[in-house]
């Protein structure tokens with residue numbers, strides 16, 4: 807099977823999230839090489855601190871498949887998942903996690919709590935980082951620069 811990245815879909819969702827005034831993070835969930843769910847952050851819109859892109863695509867994919875687990879699924883996220891999302895990714899049994907930029911402030915995968923390294927983490931996905939990281943970082947930097955320059 808030829809590896810096809812769906813990070814471009816996640817980046818489009820991140821851009822759309824930024825345009826809505828949300829922190830520009832996007833995610834896409836693929837099964838058998840096909841994207842079955844895509845989302846950007848919607849915390850502000852939904853008044854929901856758990857409405858991170860990763861949580862939204864996991865919910866949508868589970869609903870679509872009428873399943874509580876996503877065995878074999880691939881998740882593409884533009885930014886390193888936070889601890890909450892890392893726990894959700896593990897609970898959903900996502901097979902492979904691809905993410906873009908690392909997140910020194912809120913990341914929970916390769917820094918901070920390193921959720922997947924805990925003995926209590928019962929499912930550990932394969933993790934590939936740095937995919938589309940430059941584009942992802944540029945989006946975030948532009949968003950926060952614009953927000954800081956507002957009076």
Ligand SMILES: [Zn+2]
Pocket residue numbers: 858860887888889890891892
């Ligand atoms: Zn998160």
